[in-house]
Amino acid sequence: MALRLPSKVLKHILSFIDSNEDRNSVSLVCKSWFETERKTRKRVFVGNCYAVTPAAVARRFPEMRSLTLKGKPHFADYNLVPDGWGGYACPWIEAMAAKSPSLEEIRLKRMVVTDECLERIAASFKDFKVLVLTSCEGFSTDGIAAIASTCRNLRVLELRECIVEDLGGDWLSYFPETSTSLVSLDFSCLDSEVKISDLERLVSRSPNLKSLKLNPAVTLDGLVSILRRAPQLTELGTGSFAAELKPEAFTKLSKAFSNCKQLQSLSGLWDVLPEYLPALYSVCPGLTSLNLSYATVRMPDLVELLRRCSKLQKLWVMDLIEDKGLEAVASYCKELRELRVFPSEPDLDATNIPVTEQGLVYVSKGCRKLESVLYFCVQFTNAALITIARKRPNLKCFRLCVIEPFAPDYKTNEPLDKGFKAIAEGCKDLRRLSVSGLLSDKAFKYIGKHAKKVRMLSIAFAGDSDLMLHHLLSGCQSLKKLEIRDCPFGDTALLENAAKLETMRSLWMSSCFVSFGACKLLSQKMPRLNVEVIDEHPPKTRPESSPVERIYIYRTVAGPRMDTPEFVWTLHKNPEIGVSKLAIK
């Protein structure tokens, strides 16, 4: 006899469940649980905006208050997806405006957002509170002004690394004259100057402001004046630190920072002169997050700063920190959970990248809580990877970018197979992995077999053959996103493991050997996948065997896309392509 919980009780229970993964599981139990769950879900996450229609989402979740959407494939960040591919926010905003007017929060990543879109948001959602745009493009500061002026209850407005047509700093003056409810404002990606007086007044009338990230156009003087008005900030992104070094300026800055007793996160610091760093010393002991990745500060000034940051959990820094600096981090920053080391000279020919594998080894040994790594360096060794895996089995995210393509273990000249095997085997909770360097098919056999929880895998310039892809698609039980560039495999592995693709969010392959015929066949056989061929050549003029430049395959219940540009070929859009001549297995 099945026990049936009254829906009220179930509702109450579900109100404690926030995680969408758990809620997805709940909704699979039975129809009544599905119904109860969908009527109580407030925060909706759509990882691929083309996987489902906006109307379907609005219909299913009538109580939706927060929507998070992702558009372009991740490799769009590195210019591998041509402009105009898609990821338009408008259809979603239109649909939500009509069906979910109580929407309060919108978070978009890698999407094309227009000013009209932003104006629609401002006009349609009466209680709009949160807008976070990450790596988006297509809008101007006019759109921002619309949001600022119309959304009276706006709490969060964050533009993170967006490409914005900057028409000037006026938008800042559009916030309501009376006190605002702003908690977080991030305009660090805008270029043009904002009037400091506007900013000062805004800050003064925003008593709830906790997070403020300025753009590089804001000077040191401006920063000082802002800090005086907002000593309650917990997150600060400074403007440009480049200014003539005057003794009074330094003292003022120091004093302003020392008043910010609640500061936990610091970023910005463009062009920071080492002479100004001591002004930050007073906040260092309280910092949990420090982003120095735009600061061209070198050793030993870096160490002087870092050794005071004993509570630091997140550190983003440039390779100017050198191995020495990382050794210092390992001894002073014992709470470190996330480390990202970016190259100061991101060129293939860079010869003097001052971090080596040793730096990462230091941190792995010294920082017991380390769980997330992004590391750029020129070369690596298997021994280092093995040590890292042994010392830090709690790693959740490991992204190693050996800048030199195909670089072997420089001490033994072997591929880095053994090293990544150790990582896959040893770090049992690994969820995200990016591999690089010289790797044979063996490496992927290990990864396929051992990396049971990896959800996202990024691969470039690796492998020997189709086996590589086969290992990954037939292993890697939790794989959701796979992105591959410049690897030597093609159709066989893809077609043999076609069923796997329906369990994943997406697969991206560029500059590999997937033939046009295989794409067609996959399209025909798997109607619940969208197979997009992103290629300049019209399919008719190509033989079936010719390799395509890029393919992007994703599962969808929304059917084929209607907004594909010229250079994206799908079977639906281009039925004249015809049936694949490949033998159907």
Next chain:
Amino acid sequence: MSYRLLSVDKEELDISPPGLKVRNYFGLSDCSSVDSSTIHNRVQDGEKTSNLNFKATELRLGLPESQSPERETDFGLLSPRTPDEKLLFPLLPCKDTAASATTEHKNVVSGNKRGFADTWDEFSSVKGSVRPGGGINMMLSPKIKDVPKSIQEERSHAKGGSNNAPAAKAQVVGWPPIRSYRKNTMASSTSKNTDEVDGKPGLGALFVKVSMDGAPYLRKVDLRTYTCYQQLSSALEKMFSCFTLGQCGLHGAQGRERMSEIKLKDLLHGSEFVLTYEDKDGDWMLVGDVPWEIFTETCQKLKIMKGSDSIGLAPGAVEKSKNKDRV
């Protein structure tokens, strides 16, 4: 050393060199509309068979050639554009007879159809700050497992080099994987720094592409960083000495054994290679004929050609190359 070529259907070509395969990882191929029959992508010892059809110039055994002009794929980065160029690497099946001569390089420039790069240039909008010196993105060649090591060796030479010419920077699309936002931000700040450091007048860089027959990818050099031919020549020597031979090693160990260690220097002095440039009129000339200042103004592209290829150049050029032979 063996070299892997495309294997193609016998129906299509008169020649089909047996057992040779090539990989082209960078599908910026300009495929013709010739139909090929069966698709057969099987994996055998890491070799791939695929009936790729490229706009063919010639089939060669031996050293890989960087035949056709390069293609730029520029997604959103500004670059000084030389349109309609494409890099096809390494070898292209020949539609003509097998014995076709090797002098066709310079003619390939014309008649290329409009590349995807040009199409994308329409789509791409220039956003954010512009990278100084332009960002010409090229595709990296097929796996060359030995190159990294030799690049490292070559770089350590370069560091201790006698002249002060800075090494030019090779570029590959989207690699290393850094967000454009970050690249743009850093580029603008480093350019600020270098201007201050060098104290140069704000002329800006003058980047020209340098290709070499047989090299897997292009380089760029900033002509303004040199003041005479000697500096340019030394810099190029250092840059390309690792590319002289033997990029056939698909499996590290085997390839390395087969790779011989001839340096570019030796080759240049042995006059196997000559340095040529394309001027504003599109003619290929031998480098060194004109005064340096005029050269920097007219040079569009540089190419390190095989001595035999320079036969088609201006008579004066041939003279010079002959003279080099004698030396």
